[in-house]
Amino acid sequence: MGKVFRYKDNIDTDVIIPARYLNTTNPTELAKHCMEDIDKEFASKVRPGDIIVAGENFGCGSSREHAPVAIRASGVSCVIAKSFARIFYRNAINIGLPILECPEAAEDISGGDEVTVDFDTGVIVNKTRGKSYTAGGFPEFVREIINAGGRLKSLKAKESKRA
Amino acid sequence: MGMTMTQKILAAHAGVDKVSAGELIEARLDLALGNDVTSPVAIEEFEKAGFDKVFDTEKIALVLDHFTPNKDIKSAELCKTVRSFAREYKIKHFYDVGEMGVEHALIPEKGLAAPGELIIGADSHTCTYGALGAFSTGVGSTDLAAGMYSGKCWFKVPGAIYCKLTGKLPEWVSGKDVVLSLIGKIGVSGALYKSIEYGGDGVKELSVDDRLCIANMAIEAGAKNGIFPVDDATLEYLKGRVTRDFTVYEPDKDAEYESVIEIDLGSLEPTVALPHLPENTKPVRDVKGLKINQVVIGSCTNGRLSDMRIAAQVLKGKKVHPNVRAIIIPATQQIYLDMIKEGLTEIFINAGAAVSTPTCGPCLGGHMGILAAGERAVATTNRNFIGRMGHTESEVYLASPAVAAACAVAGEIALPRDVV
Numbered sequence: 179m180g181k182v183f184r185y186k187d188n189i190d191t192d193v194i195i196p197a198r199y200l201n202t203t204n205p206t207e208l209a210k211h212c213m214e215d216i217d218k219e220f221a222s223k224v225r226p227g228d229i230i231v232a233g234e235n236f237g238c239g240s241s242r243e244h245a246p247v248a249i250r251a252s253g254v255s256c257v258i259a260k261s262f263a264r265i266f267y268r269n270a271i272n273i274g275l276p277i278l279e280c281p282e283a284a285e286d287i288s289g290g291d292e293v294t295v296d297f298d299t300g301v302i303v304n305k306t307r308g309k310s311y312t313a314g315g316f317p318e319f320v321r322e323i324i325n326a327g328g329r330l331k332s333l334k335a336k337e338s339k340r341a
Numbered sequence: 342m343g344m345t346m347t348q349k350i351l352a353a354h355a356g357v358d359k360v361s362a363g364e365l366i367e368a369r370l371d372l373a374l375g376n377d378v379t380s381p382v383a384i385e386e387f388e389k390a391g392f393d394k395v396f397d398t399e400k401i402a403l404v405l406d407h408f409t410p411n412k413d414i415k416s417a418e419l420c421k422t423v424r425s426f427a428r429e430y431k432i433k434h435f436y437d438v439g440e441m442g443v444e445h446a447l448i449p450e451k452g453l454a455a456p457g458e459l460i461i462g463a464d465s466h467t468c469t470y471g472a473l474g475a476f477s478t479g480v481g482s483t484d485l486a487a488g489m490y491s492g493k494c495w496f497k498v499p500g501a502i503y504c505k506l507t508g509k510l511p512e513w514v515s516g517k518d519v520v521l522s523l524i525g526k527i528g529v530s531g532a533l534y535k536s537i538e539y540g541g542d543g544v545k546e547l548s549v550d551d552r553l554c555i556a557n558m559a560i561e562a563g564a565k566n567g568i569f570p571v572d573d574a575t576l577e578y579l580k581g582r583v584t585r586d587f588t589v590y591e592p593d594k595d596a597e598y599e600s601v602i603e604i605d606l607g608s609l610e611p612t613v614a615l616p617h618l619p620e621n622t623k624p625v626r627d628v629k630g631l632k633i634n635q636v637v638i639g640s641c642t643n644g645r646l647s648d649m650r651i652a653a654q655v656l657k658g659k660k661v662h663p664n665v666r667a668i669i670i671p672a673t674q675q676i677y678l679d680m681i682k683e684g685l686t687e688i689f690i691n692a693g694a695a696v697s698t699p700t701c702g703p704c705l706g707g708h709m710g711i712l713a714a715g716e717r718a719v720a721t722t723n724r725n726f727i728g729r730m731g732h733t734e735s736e737v738y739l740a741s742p743a744v745a746a747a748c749a750v751a752g753e754i755a756l757p758r759d760v761v
């Protein structure tokens with residue numbers, strides 16, 4: 179169960195992690211500045227398991243993997259949005275940050291709500307409001323990557339099977 | 342239903358006859374690209390995974406362009422990581438200070454992108470090479486690590502928007518105005534997950550530099566790639582740069598497009614995108630008179646020789662307004678040299694502009710021209726998000742080199758014809 183941080187449409191990677199902090203690759207360092215340009219309190223308030231809910235085109239802008247890395251290192255367990263920008267989408271999958279596309283949930287859930295997510299079924303339950311929503315599942319290929327714990331691990335696993 | 346140009350390239354690289362929108366495929370790469378921000382993450386992941394070889398030392402390009410020449414110790418460390426990796430794995434196309442340029446200007450210039458090729462880059466503006474009829478798209482660092490190792494990448498086959506260009510560009514109107522107008526029309530998520538495929542009689546009226554600029558900003562409409570048909574101008578550009586064989590693809594006559602957008606080039610006018618989204622476009626004439634503090638002419642969008650020429654045309658014999666800092670950054674060493682040869686550098690320096698060695702620098706708020714709170718810049722770059730060029734209370738207005746140069750002279754938002 180996690181508490182929700184709610185953001186609007188078109189949250190870009192420059193606000194998720196500003197370029198001025200990209201001179202490091204250290205996840206803990208990056209997490210300290212996560213969302214700081216639109217929400218100065220995020221980094222100090224976020225707790226392990228919390229959830230980000232946003233509108234359309236979450237993660238638009240640059241290809242920096244630092245963005246999902248910063249979010250994951252902040253302790254966020256999942257991002258739910260109406261839609262994701264495509265590079266952010268693949269980066270999140272590739273590094274194993276769970277993301278769910280669910281317009282109804284993204285529309286309905288408010289900041290501060292307590293929410294649980296079942297990644298196997300895609301069921302999102304809003305405990306605060308007693309409502310539930312179902313997100314579309316991932317295609318087989320993507321599930322493989324997530325289950326392996328990321329793209330590189332899945333690549334390795336496949337290779338050793340072939341060898 | 343037939344395939345789009347993008348789908349044909351993807352199918353060929355996946356080793357299948359046909360792909361359709363929505364399908365997941367694994368495809369073979371012709372080039373994997375990284376820079377000084379994204380490669381270090383890829384290299385860490387590469388090493389953590391225990392990989393000990395790259396798929397092809399000639400099909401990887403590593404370009405140190407974002408924070409170079411290094412702005413601080415941390416960025417110097419990042420570059421060092423990439424440099425050692427490039428040496429260890431004998432990466433042929435490694436570009437360091439003195440040879441490097443802004444990656445998306447450098448790759449086409451060096452002949453590393455050709456029609457029909459499939460290119461990924463851990464940088465969102467990798468979509469630039471669509472101008473040459475390649476499929477190219479931005480990915481993340483993990484994709485780059487997997488790509489460098491296996492020579493493969495996974496893709497969801499995109500559907501497409503067909504953008505039909507007609508007519509001819511009026512004076513002082515360029516590729517930048519075309520792409521800003523398009524993004525203004527469809528919005529920053531207007532082409533989410535899709536290709537934008539250009540066609541129509543208007544294509545031949547656009548220079549390759551204009552096409553590179555237009556393809557570059559496909560990502561600003563959310564697109565996976567933007568792609569142009571290959572014509573005589575493309576082949577002329579490739580001459581002397583690309584010596585290997587390549588395949589020219591055309592979309593099937595019955596290719597499926599999700600929508601069609603028509604742009605009459607003749608109807609366009611100088612356009613600017615207001616903060617803080619590239620979709621906030623307006624004709625320059627509607628914003629005239631707004632005071633500015635800085636002008637940046639450069640970047641992977643508009644740092645090419647033709648951009649420098651048009652900026653020089655506006656700045657020749659003029660002075661940069663006393664309230665404005667004008668920073669001009671040729672995107673590659675070759676462009677820098679050509680600028681000197683053609684006398685453009687002299688024009689800029691006489692006008693009171695700063696001319697720098699190639700770097701991304703201010704485009705991403707890295708260095709070389711950061712904005713203070715309350716300051717306003719007109720830039721030929723591609724993004725004007727909150728804090729993109731500095732303080733979160735600074736503002737970036739996106740425009741063409743002609744408009745940016747005019748603003749530098751006027752000290753406010755202005756049209757080229759008003760100052761020349």
Ligand code: SF4
Pocket residue numbers: 406407443444445464466640641642700701704705722723
């Ligand atoms: S010039 Fe700007 S947009 Fe282009 S690669 Fe560099 S930082 Fe990215």
